[in-house]
Amino acid sequence: MSRTTFVDILKIPEMTHHKIHMRRVLVSAVLSLCLVSINAIEAQPVVEKRVAIIGSGAGGSSAAYWLSRAFPSSGDIKISSTVFEALDRVGGRSITIPIMDDPANGVAELGASIFVEVNWNMMNATKKFGLELKKLGSVDSRFGLWNGKEFIFQETGNSWWDTAKGLFRYGIAPFRVRNLVLSATDRLAYAYDHSFFPAFTNLKTLTSFLNFGEETSRTARHYLITDSHVKASYIEQIVQSATRVNYGQNIDRIHALGALVSMAANGAKSVKGGNWQIFQKFIEESGAKLRLETRVVGIKKLVDKKTGTTVYEVESEGGEKEMFDAVIVAAPVHNANINFNNVPSSAASALLDNPPAFETIHVTFVAGQRDPSYFGVDNLETLPNMVVTTADTTHFPGGQYPFTTFAEHHFHNDSKESIVKIFSNKEISDSLLDSLFVSRSWTFRHAWQAYPTLIPILDAEYEKMAAKNRIEAAKQSSLSISTLRDIFTNFLREWGVLPQKKVEVKEVTEEVPTKVGPFALKWPPIVLDEEHEGEGDGGVFYVNAFENWISTMETETISSKNIVRLLHKQWCPKCEPFGDGWTEQANEQPSDAVEKKNEL
Ligand SMILES: Cc1cc2nc3c(=O)[nH]c(=O)nc-3n(C[C@H](O)[C@H](O)[C@H](O)COP(=O)(O)OP(=O)(O)OC[C@H]3O[C@@H](n4cnc5c(N)ncnc54)[C@H](O)[C@@H]3O)c2cc1C
Known part of the structure; x- marks a missing residue:
């Protein structure tokens, strides 16, 4: 009896050509089956997320664009976004009119007219979309x-x-203001540094992260004249002219950040033919569905009976209702006339009951x-x-x-x-x-x-901090010895001859006065139905909250990008955070670093 050795087993028996071919087919079929099953284990099922965007101005159009960049079609999350626009055109407060009613005379910006070189999103957009820049107006x-x-x-x-x-x-007042403006624009630049700056769920976080507590809680007059000791005539004449030109507001009312941004209008530019073209391009490039002349009248938060997940029913004026997984409101609530149904959060109620003027x-x-x-x-x-x-x-x-x-x-x-x-x-x-x-x-x-109205915001946190500082200062000054009499009385106190001086320390609570001159207390909320404050765990987002911080086309694109970053974090928690939106998204898959961080 012949014995089959291990070596024999390894020997390939003589086969016909056909047999060899069949064997290859079989092997490759088995291999590909294995690969399919490995892929099936690794690949995430493709998830579709529907996003409603209300408004097609700088905020809404850029939101559509950032969504398409954050969730590219090659990724596991497919975005289907719809931009609802009440008017018959894109652009919102960015619109041109034909001069003397005749396009042959050129067009003039009726609303948002200029942006500046440090406005990174606006500048990048004009470059990417091949739009031509020009100086506003033709006279010096x-x-x-x-x-x-x-x-x-x-x-x-x-x-x-x-x-x-x-x-x-x-005198040197212009240089002093210039330095303050540069300091502000330097700090604002960090809002673009996504590797360093996390997505924020409220403007309080943004304010403290960029260290704008003082500039946003004081009037321009207070900050520039009282605190920074800049010559009053320069602030009243030149800086105030800038705040009047840019925001129609005086230095006794506008917050200092508004004044500093107004002074940063050097090298102003606009798009030839109209700034609105940027917003038109944002929507075109995003692949979002655009529904012009469709006013949204209601947003209702519901639970999908089949999946148990939260969904939002968006109702438009004609009575049509559609379901979405998230809603981005990119229109000021005071004149959007939207009925928010079952979108609970105390911050949202406060905003809707008392919208910013x-x-x-x-x-x-x-x-x-x-x-x-x-x-x-x-x-x-x-x-x-x-x-x-x-x-x-x-x-x-x-x-x-x-x-x-x-x-x-x-x-x-x-x-x-x-x-x-x-x-x-x-x-x-x-x-x-x-x-x-x-x-x-x-x-x-x-x-x-x-x-x-860019009134200073006396945020509760900031006030609490300021109150603590005042108390510390009071304690310090009560201990300071400045005269011989002080030395003598302190000596007597130390030895118990005189009673100890009581330092008045007022209890600091979260409660702050409800009306302090032109000051408001809180920033409008960004997440309208946030369940846990600061978590960003809601589905209705408000782009225009940012306008109380500063209102420009650029900042609306920053605000919408932040919201898309929050959504990206919610829907793809293990992915690399959504970056700047201009350079290609590095990798939709979780990076080692992110995974390691999550393991800790
Ligand atoms: C006269 C003027 C001058 C300005 N100058 C400048 C400037 O030089 N530079 C600058 O950067 N900024 C300027 N601004 C500010 C700038 O216009 C805004 O900060 C920015 O355009 C706001 O964009 P947005 O998309 O958030 O809102 P909007 O542009 O107001 O867009 C909101 C859109 O939502 C739509 N909408 C509202 N309600 C509904 C609804 N219920 N359903 C569907 N759609 C709805 C509206 O029709 C609108 O199209 C100026 C503004 C004005 C008015």
Whole structure:
């Protein structure tokens, strides 16, 4: 009997070609079956997440874009997003109008006009989408500060002379403010550093992370004049002009962060043809469904009976209802008119019951010949083309300034007419226009609910900290010995001859006064139905909460990116956090580092 040895087993018996082929097919079939089952173990089932975005302005359109970047189609989570827009166009407060109603004359920005180089998202978007940048307006801007009687400060157009005049008048104040602005923009830049800066669930965290407690809890006047000791005339005249131009608000009201951002408008840019094109592109590139002329009237939080998960029913004006896994509200709640049903959280109720106040800004465009005599000036050459009124109303008729800014944007040589844009807090009457212009051929008016009143926020935490500091300071000063009498009385106290001095230490509680002048107490919430404060564990997010911090197109894109980062963390807890949204997402799969961190 022949014995089969181990070596024999290893020998390949002689086979026909066909047999060899069949064997290969079998082996590869078995192998691929194994691979399939290994993959089946490793791969996550593809999950679909439906996101409703309400509003197609800077906030909503960028939210759609960030979602498509955070959850690429190659990943395990498929996003199906729908942008609901009440109007028949994209862009919200970013819109252009044809000059003199004729597109052949070009267009003018009616709302959000400019952004600056440090606005990383806006700049990146224009580059990526191939949009052309331009300077706003075609005339060189010469600034004049008008008090109703005279120009109390005026540029000549000669930069050397204007700088010398500024130095003579304000000394080093411009440099001191410049440093404060640089410090603020440096800190703001950290909001882009996603490797360092975690997604935040409320603005209190953002404020303390970027160390803006002081700038957001004090008025510009208090912070710049009282605390920073910058020359009052510079703050009242130049900084206040900037806050009036940018936010229609005075330094006694606006928080210091608003003032510093207003002073950071150097090198302002806008997109040729209109800034709204960025937002149009965001939506196009995102692949989101866009539903124009579809006003959302209700959001209802429900539990899906089949899966037991939370879902949101979004109802639009026509009565149509759709289910979503998350909702991003990218429109100010005070005029979005949305009924929030079963979206519980005390912060959300406070916001909805008492939404932040917005400034009404009237924009008036005129094509006409300016009348220099209105300003007590002889000729147009000497009339500044960017006139800002003072906050001091002493010399204005009826004690009210007629407008905040009166700015010439273009000059048409043929018609000798200027295109002038006027900002005011009341509608500009025809009779006022008649005195501002010798003649006019076109007038266009629009009133905006423009931006929130940027009042300082006396956040409870901050107040608690400040109160503690005050108590510490009181304790310290009560122990300081400054005179011989103090030494003597302290000596007697030490020896028990005199009773010990009682240090008044007030109990610090969470309770702070409910109204402190123009101060509000809390930032609007970002997660409207958060179950555990600070966890971000809700599904209805509010982009425009950020507007009370600062209201710009750029900051709305930062706010929406933060919300997408929160969603990404919720839906993909083991993934690398969503990055900057511009560079390719490194890896959708959990990284070693993240896994290790979770194991700890
Ligand atoms: C006159 C003016 C000048 C400004 N100047 C500048 C500037 O120079 N630079 C700058 O960066 N910023 C400027 N801003 C501020 C800037 O416009 C805003 O911060 C920013 O555009 C807000 O974008 P958003 O998408 O959050 O809101 P919005 O642009 O207001 O978009 C909200 C959208 O939601 C839609 N909507 C509302 N309710 C519903 C609903 N129920 N259902 C469906 N859709 C709804 C609205 O129609 C709108 O399209 C200016 C604003 C104004 C008004």
